[in-house]
Amino acid sequence: MADIRENDIESRDEDGSASVSRLAWISSGVGLLLFLGSVGVLGYEGITRGSGPPAITAVVEEVVPAGPRWLAHIRVTNDGGKTGAKVQVEGQLMAGDEALETSVAEFDYVPAGSEQKGGLFFDRDPRAHDLRLRVLGYVEP
Amino acid sequence: MDITRQRSFLHDEAQFARALARASAGAIIFALPLLMTMEMWELGFYMDRFRLALFILVTLPVLFGLSYFAGFEETFCWQDDLIDALSAFAVGFLMSAALLTVFAIVRLDQPLPEIIGKIALQSVPASIGAMLARKQLGQQDDSDKERRIRSSYPGELFLMGAGALFVGFNVAPTEEMILISYKMSPWHAVALAVLSLGLLHVFVYTVGFAGQESAGDDGFLSVFLRFSVAGYGIALLISLYLLWTFERIAGLSMMELVTATVVLGFPSALGAATARLIV
Structure with a gap:
């Protein structure tokens, strides 16, 4: 066994090239x-992403029945430069100037440049009313 | 012929495949605590991109140095060490990517920078684990050459630094580091610093660094200053760097900053002291 290996090496050394295995x-x-790629992506992201505060917006994706209640799927997007933590989103069903119902969801993190999904439950059908979404606030992580 | 046969470790396909498998096992085992730490996933997307990029950049020389001193294959020239280091990074990165995907931490519908950030951060401990796998999981053949390299003083300092980085990194991302420092009074901090230094010295003595045979003649003070104090200094600097990297020190007062560094300095000092065991 050892002899074979030694012969192997000798023949490879005679080739003179590619002594390191494929x-x-x-x-x-x-x-x-992977090394250059990840450093490159991170560096590029660091340069292009602004350093401004989080700019978080919320939209309703769709409303579906959830048992006896209603569920409004919401999507929050952060177009700012920094990540927001503990982002609170409040949804109000409005009848004129009066709020009939209020629900709140809290997102642990909304990273800069990405979106997160969540949902708000209501007793009334949000499609029959004006559903107003407000992003209340955040803390820095 | 002897050297030629040893060279074959890196140059033999089957041997190298075995080494890669061992490295993969090492990457998983050593990085598992961090792979399953919530703060690590979160840091992966919210920490400062430049600090993360710098952290990845710093990893490569550390891997290179570890390959020089321990490596998952016997190496004889710097090209071999570079191949070793890059292979370990590849293994660490791919293992982190695979596990984070299985844990559903990384999903394809996330933005690319978020995915890269999470995986890249995990690949630091994973690739160091891959590099350490040879020593921990494989058979080891301490050649005279290796022992001689290791017993050089800068080599010892490097090993202590690598040990401090690895063990310190294992706890640095957690909230507890800062929380503990908030709870501590200045006197607690002083006690912890003295304890860290004392344990470091005891470990250096009993675990026995390579330089110790000669250091034994030099007496207590020489060993204490050359290894224990120097090692604790390195551990504190690395702790500070880790806290800065993970953005744990923004807005802290000087007193809190020092306390947090001392708190993280404790595991780092133990890592430095036991580097011989780990590396």
Whole structure:
């Protein structure tokens, strides 16, 4: 066994080139690619993403029945430069200037440049009323 | 012929495949606590992009150094160490990506920078784990050459730094680091610093750094200053760097900053002291 291996090495040394195995080249090549890739993406993101405060907006995606109640699927988007934590979103069913019902959802994190989903439950059908969404506030993580 | 045969470890396909498998196991085992830590996922997307990029950049020289001193394959020139380091990063990155995907922490509908951030942060401990796998999981053959390299003083300092980074990193992302420092009075902090330094010294002595055979003649003070105090200094600097990287020190008063550094300095100092065991 040892003899065979030694012969192997000798023949490879005679070739003079590619003494490092192909697998080693592949794995280190992949490593280099991932290394440069992740540093590149992070660096690019750091440069292009502003450093301004979170700019968080909420929209209603759809309203579906949920048992005897109603569920409004909501989506919050952060177009600002920083992540907002503990983001509270309040939904109010309005009849004129009067709020019939208020529900609140809190998102642990809304990362900069991304969106999160959630839902608000109501006793009345939100489609029959004016559903007003407000992003109440956030804290810095 | 002896050297030629050892060279074959990196140059033999089957041997290298085995080493990669061992590295994958190491990456999972060593990174598991952090892979399952909530703060790590969150830091992956909200921490400052430049600090994260810098952290990834710093990882490569650390891997390179670990390969030089421990590595998952016997290495004889710096190109081999570079291949070693990059392979470990590849293994660490891919293992983190796979596990975070299985845990549903990473999903394809998330924005790319968020996905990259989460995986890249995890790949730091995972790739260090991949690098350490040889020592921990594999058979080890302490050649004379390796022992000689390790016993050099800068080599010892590097190993202590790597040990401090690895163990410190395991607890640095958690909220508890700051919480503990809030609870502590200045006297608690002083006591913890003395305890850290004392334990570091005891561990250096009993675990036995390579330089100790000669250091034994130098007497207590020399070992204490050259290894224990220097090691604790390194541990504190690395703790401060980790706290800064994870944005744990913004807005802290000087007193709180020092206390938090001392708190994280405790695990870091133990990591530095036991680097010989881990690395």
